[in-house]
Amino acid sequence: MAPQRHGKRHTATNALVPYDKSGSQSSQRQNDNEGSTRSFDGASMVTLLVGEKENPFHVHMEMICNESAFFKSAFMGAGQFEETAQKSMKLPEDDPETIDRMIQWIYFKTYPYDRKAAREGHQDAQSALWQLAYLYVAADKYGIIALKNDIMHLLYGIAGLNKTIPQDEAVQYVYNNTDSGSNLRRLMAEWHVWFVESRWLKHEIDGAFVHENSEFAADLITGMAAKLYGGTSPWTDSPINFLKI
Numbered sequence: 001m002a003p004q005r006h007g008k009r010h011t012a013t014n015a016l017v018p019y020d021k022s023g024s025q026s027s028q029r030q031n032d033n034e035g036s037t038r039s040f041d042g043a044s045m046v047t048l049l050v051g052e053k054e055n056p057f058h059v060h061m062e063m064i065c066n067e068s069a070f071f072k073s074a075f076m077g078a079g080q081f082e083e084t085a086q087k088s089m090k091l092p093e094d095d096p097e098t099i100d101r102m103i104q105w106i107y108f109k110t111y112p113y114d115r116k117a118a119r120e121g122h123q124d125a126q127s128a129l130w131q132l133a134y135l136y137v138a139a140d141k142y143g144i145i146a147l148k149n150d151i152m153h154l155l156y157g158i159a160g161l162n163k164t165i166p167q168d169e170a171v172q173y174v175y176n177n178t179d180s181g182s183n184l185r186r187l188m189a190e191w192h193v194w195f196v197e198s199r200w201l202k203h204e205i206d207g208a209f210v211h212e213n214s215e216f217a218a219d220l221i222t223g224m225a226a227k228l229y230g231g232t233s234p235w236t237d238s239p240i241n242f243l244k245i
Helices: 023-032 061-067 069-076 082-086 096-108 115-120 125-141 145-161 168-176 183-195 197-202 207-212 214-228
Strands: 045-050 055-060 088-091
Touching: 045 061, 045 096, 055 061, 055 096, 061 069, 061 096, 069 088, 096 125, 096 145, 125 145, 125 168, 125 183, 145 183, 168 183, 168 207, 168 214, 183 214, 207 214
Parallel strands: 045 088
Antiparallel strands: 045 055
16 A cells, blocks of 8 residues: 655745636636736636546646647547547546646646655655656656656656665555556666665565566566676666656
C-alpha cells in the first residue's frame, strides 16, 4: 500500500489561476487576477471530474490539448465521442492531488512538491518521491512527454546525490503502472544498481518482493551484470538516456 501523501498546495496570488476547482471562489480568483486573464477571454473550457468523488477541475481546452495528445483526441477529435460534445471527462482512477500538479505544470511548467526534502534526504523525502512517481505515471498515461522528461531530470538529480532511496513499495508502484521499457523503470533499476547494491548483497533479499516484482528483479540483475563487466554509471554524464525524445 502506498504511504499517505502529504502534497503541499501552491497558491499563486499574482498569476493566472490555472483552473477553478471550487465555483464559489471563482469570482474572487478572477478579481485577484484581473488583467492576467484577458488573453483567455472567450476560450473554451473543459472539465475533468477526478477520483471517486469526481472533484471538478475546469481547464482551458487549448492549454491541456496542446500538451496531451490523449486529451486532444478526446476533446477536439473528429470522432463522435461523448467528451467531445460535453467537454467533460471522468477520471475515476486518478488522484486529485496528482492531477492538480499535472495541471499546474501545464500552465506554469512547475508544480509543488518538497524539493528540499527530496534533495537533502529529509524525513519527508519519501513523500516527495511518491509525488513524483504518481505524477510521472499520470503524465505517461495521458501522453505528456515534456512533463515526463521534466520529472526524469528531477529524479536523476536526486538519485545522483545518493541521499534518498526509493521505498520498495514505490518501486513496485512504478513497475505495476508503467510498461516494459519505461524510462522510469530503468531509472529505478539503475538507481539500485549504482547506489543501493550493498543493501541487496549484505542482507537477505525479500523473496516475496522479488517474486511479486520479477520484472524489476530481471532489470536489476541485468544492470548489476553490466556494472560488473565494466559498465559506466549513468550518473557520470547527463540524464539524456532517461528522456523521451
